[in-house]
Amino acid sequence: MLELQRKDFNCLTSYAIENISSINVDKLKPFFSNLPADPYLAGNYRFRRLSHFQISGRSIIKLPHRPLYQPKQYNPLLGDVVREYAELDDELIKLADFQRMILEFFEFCELCSTFKEIAVHQIRTTASPEQIGKPAPEGIHRDGVDVIGIFSVNRERIEGGETHLYKSKNDSPVLNKILNPGEMLVFGDGEFFHFTSVINAISKIGGVRDVFVLTCPGLGSPNDK
Structure with a gap:
């Protein structure tokens, strides 16, 4: 597997x-300080919003609200559950930096997908001395889409949270980052x-x-369904 920039992306x-x-x-x-708690996970360690956007040229058009749904084959933990999350903050959506992130991602999508729709999940995972945080509680998985992007905004007072890519669930990861x-x-x-992987707090304040x-x-x- 190759780590490549967009012009060489296969x-x-x-x-x-x-x-x-x-x-x-x-x-x-x-904008991560006021995320609602994810009501579908026990432990109160993950916080989340979700919005959908249509891309037209260089314009980003917010789509009407809709829930999140994945079949069990993709999400053994929360598959077949219709999940409702609050929309992203309007002031966040207006930011040029936020829109730039979406358009950067969409340039990859144009190489690999015919869809013009992007879903943006805004997720905070927390950890404390008493509790680990699980960014991927469903384990090694696929999501059932064409292209995925993970954009890191902040890491504070934690260790862990290493992202892995695998060609199959039984293989060693081709990326640890x-x-x-x-x-x-x-x-x-x-x-x-x-x-x-899970995150662990390295500070008493989490x-x-x-x-x-x-x-x-x-x-x-x-x-x-």
Whole structure:
């Protein structure tokens, strides 16, 4: 497997890691402080919002609200559950840095998908001295989309949270990478399984891992049942 930039990206064989210096993560960080708790996971360690967007040229059009749905074959933990999450903050969506992130991701999507729709999951995973945080509680998995991007916004007072890509669930990972703020990992969901290891707090006040997970297209609808 090759770590490549966009111009050399092959949807069937490669993944890409970009350090997007044009995005100021400090402008994105404040919007992770008011995320609602994910009501579908026990432990109160993950917080989340979700919105869908249509891309038309260089324009980003917010789509009407819809829930999240994945079949059991993709999510053994929460598959076949219709999940409702609050929409992303309007002020976040207006930010040029946020829109730049979506358009950077969509350039990969144009190479690998015919869809013009992007789902953006805004996720904070927390850890404390008493409790680990699980960025991927469903284990090694696929999402059932064409392309996935993980953009790191913030890591504070934690260790762990290493993202892995696999060609199959039984193989050793072809990528082991802690994504640092400003880095985006992009890969074809049909070619790689993915997983992110648990995070542990290294401070008494706890720590956080803040990411945007982008998918092209969105992760299904209840009508897929």
